[in-house]
Amino acid sequence: GESVGLHLPTLSVQEGDNSIINCAYSNSASDYFIWYKQESGKGPQFIIDIRSNMDKRQGQRVTVLLNKTVKHLSLQIAATQPGDSAVYFCAEFLPFNDYKLSFGAGTTVTVRA
Amino acid sequence: DGGITQSPKYLFRKEGQNVTLSCEQNLNHDAMYWYRQDPGQGLRLIYYSQIVNDFQKGDIAEGYSVSREKKESFPLTVTSAQKNPTAFYLCATRQGSGNQPQHFGDGTRLSIL
Numbered sequence: 471g472e473s474v475g476l477h478l479p480t481l482s483v484q485e486g487d488n489s490i491i492n493c494a495y496s497n498s499a500s501d502y503f504i505w506y507k508q509e510s511g512k513g514p515q516f517i518i519d520i521r522s523n524m525d526k527r528q529g530q531r532v533t534v535l536l537n538k539t540v541k542h543l544s545l546q547i548a549a550t551q552p553g554d555s556a557v558y559f560c561a562e563f564l565p566f567n568d569y570k571l572s573f574g575a576g577t578t579v580t581v582r583a
Numbered sequence: 584d585g586g587i588t589q590s591p592k593y594l595f596r597k598e599g600q601n602v603t604l605s606c607e608q609n610l611n612h613d614a615m616y617w618y619r620q621d622p623g624q625g626l627r628l629i630y631y632s633q634i635v636n637d638f639q640k641g642d643i644a645e646g647y648s649v650s651r652e653k654k655e656s657f658p659l660t661v662t663s664a665q666k667n668p669t670a671f672y673l674c675a676t677r678q679g680s681g682n683q684p685q686h687f688g689d690g691t692r693l694s695i696l
Contacts, residue, residue, distance in 0.1 A: 479623075502682040513589075513673050513687035514626075521682060559625060563682060568639065571685055573625035 480578045483554075489547040491577045493560035496541060502563035504571070505534060505545045507556045514559060517545070547579075555581045586610040587688035589674050594693045596661065596668060604659045604691045606674035614677040615657035616685060619643060619670045626673060632657055633680075661693060669694050 483489045495503070501522040506514035518529045520536050520543070527534050533546040547554055557576040564570050590605045606615065614633045618626040628641030632651040646665025651657055661668045671692050675685040 504684050506687075511690075511692075513587075513675075513689045516684045516686060519682075519684055561685075565682075568631075568633075569677075569680060570628060570631065570641075571626075575623070575625045 478577055479575065480580070482580045482582060483550045484582050485550060485552060487550055489545075489550045489554065489579060491545045491547075491558050491560075491579065493543050493545075493574055494541060495543070495560075495562045497562060497564065497572075498538075498541065499566055500562045501565055503534070503536065503543055504561045504563070505532075506559045506561060507554075508559065508576070509556045517558075550579075550581050552581050552583065555579055587674060587676055587686060589672075589688035589691050591691060592689070594691055595696045596693060597696050599663045601660055601662050602693065604661070604672055604674075604693070606657045606659065606688060608655050608657075608674075608676045610676055610678070610686070611654070612676035612678045612686075613654070613680075614685075615651070616675040616677070617641075617647070617649065617657070617659045618673040618675065620673060620690075621670050629659065629672075 504519045505517040507517050508514045518534050520527045520534045531548045536543045557578050559576045561571040561573045586609050588607045596602045616631040617629040620626050627643050629647050630649040632638035635654050638651050648660045671690050673690045674688045677685045
């Protein structure tokens with residue numbers, strides 16, 4: 471079964487607002503996490519990653535936060551734009567299982583104009 | 584991802600027929616993966632290969648077969664034993680070992696005639 475899950479299957483955001491997408495994981499030994507964005511009919515696109523020795527990592531308009539105490543990570547998108555409408559997946563790296571990725575079911579983000 | 588080419592983009596299978604999905608990469612990545620994605624769900628691992636001439640079953644390998652004769656190619660065959668093949672199939676690659684992200688192609692959508 472999946473060890474990574476997302477709290478909400480859908481998220482509707484007003485253009486210009488900030489978006490927060492949450493994800494919980496269950497394997498304490500996991501040490502690497504990735505956020506992907508998937509647009510309709512396309513493959514997942516790498517957004518940002520974070521290693522377990524970090525609590526926060528920032529990219530362009532995106533920030534990932536990792537809370538190892540409660541096994542939770544989140545993706546924050548600043549000033550959400552229509553092009554941010556997509557499905558967002560978190561993925562957990564399984565170093566004890568051939569370095570495979572375990573994916574959550576995804577959160578569909580819809581940006582309202 | 585421009586370095587990973589999946590073909591065809593759409594594929595139709597008749598009952599009792601085997602079909603082969605192509606995945607080619609020019610990234611010189613060692614590891615390659617095949618995932619299946621059903622509507623509203625995350626990605627499930629079918630097969631993966633970490634080096635040429637070697638591959639392992641993922642979580643849902645039944646009804647599928649693969650080969651890895653060349654580093655740049657990892658074709659997936661959906662056999663007639665796979666009774667529910669309709670899905671979006673994604674190929675991914677990863678450089679080296681350890682904490683590196685997987686990068687995805689743009690998928691093949693397989694349907695039953």
